[in-house]
Amino acid sequence: MAEKQLKERIIETALKLFERYGYHGVTVDRIVTECNASKGGFYHNFKSKDELLYHIHDVFITYVLNKAQEAYVKYKTPTERLCAIIQSFVKVFDLYKPHITVFYQESTYLKPEYSEKINEKREQFKQVIFQVIREGIEAGEFRSELPVEITGMSIIGMINWTYKWYKPHGSMTIEEIAKVFTDLILHSLLTEQAKQKEEISAFFLKNFSHS
Amino acid sequence: MAEKQLKERIIETALKLFERYGYHGVTVDRIVTECNASKGGFYHNFKSKDELLYHIHDVFITYVLNKAQEAYVKYKTPTERLCAIIQSFVKVFDLYKPHITVFYQESTYLKPEYSEKINEKREQFKQVIFQVIREGIEAGEFRSELPVEITGMSIIGMINWTYKWYKPHGSMTIEEIAKVFTDLILHSLLTEQAKQKEEISAFFLKNFSHS
DNA sequence: GACATCAGACCGACTAGTTGGTCTGTTATT
DNA sequence: AATAACAGACCAACTAGTCGGTCTGATGTC
16 A cells, blocks of 8 residues: 555644644644545544544553663663663654654643553653662662662653754764763763773773763 | 732632643633632733733743853852752742743743743753853863763753652652752763862762762 | 712623534445 | 445534723822
């Protein structure tokens, strides 16, 4: 099939419009007009405008959560895990920028039934991060004076905020940005011993040096 | 005057409602009902619902920008300036949590005439931060390999994100949270020499140690 | 000090426009 | 022929904003 499916076209168009004008700044009429569809076509594919919003949320959070869990399983030390999660998380901005914008701007407007499901996955994602930090402290790789939750939310916030300013095709690639983030975060978490330790600093330098 | 002025009551009520239900989730009718006012009273005080939204934005960004500029003037070294800005910025969350939530959630819906004014101040605020980082690098206090803009946006993002999870009257005071942020940021910015240097590390320890 | 005048704060029924969602009909597909 | 995919006119509900009117208090005048 050469033509894209209607559902896909609707989602793409909605995403583009929501990102720019906000969920409430875009009417269903506008979405269907802009992708050469109709009200009927829209409501054949979605139960409601809310369901479309949910769908967008779900695609993104599901992806991010999976990536984080994969990274957790793939690596074994807290530092490596953290780096891998950061890297994959940041890279999502190239793939899902519009999703992310909608996710963080419009989640207020999700109907309770939907937001419950989304929040569950969101919570799981946070827990993966907290877990890594906790293990890092226990292993002596991360500074023990750091409170896990706040540190975790700092990292998440720092990365999430990217959606407010990141422009794909800008002067810096997403990989370069990811490196800066990793560098900043490792500098603030690692203990002096960990920075010295061979294997950790080797991993650190190999992947994230500026030289 | 024992009774609060209507305009103030409207703003407070709107803030509370917007924070919870979002700008589009709250009707003018609901605002006026909830604060025992009327449509007439509302439109006597505001040209439009949009103007109310603008007003909320402006109060917050004006305050934050002033605080940052004050901090810049008051201190002389980049490290001190940065710490002071972070501290005052984070503390705003106790004062203006609802404003901030509205600011970051609903700015999409500001009419162009309004958003232009807001963005100007927003840009100024960013520039203060960038400036401090730039000066810190030049002075040898901050690591020279850090790109100014990204580092600045990391700091801003990390702090801003607080609005998503901070609960006043929670288990940690805003001052404690501010200290953690400062600690994380200084660890990621300061050069090894700066960490050693007496006056800087003294300032660092005096204000932000965990002991 | 009593009264007329007036301005500004506030009220609330009403309107005009908008928007999500429905319903009936048409077209493609197997 | 039967079903799924889609079209588009239509509807009902909602909501920002309006407009004529009321109430209160200040000011000036005799």
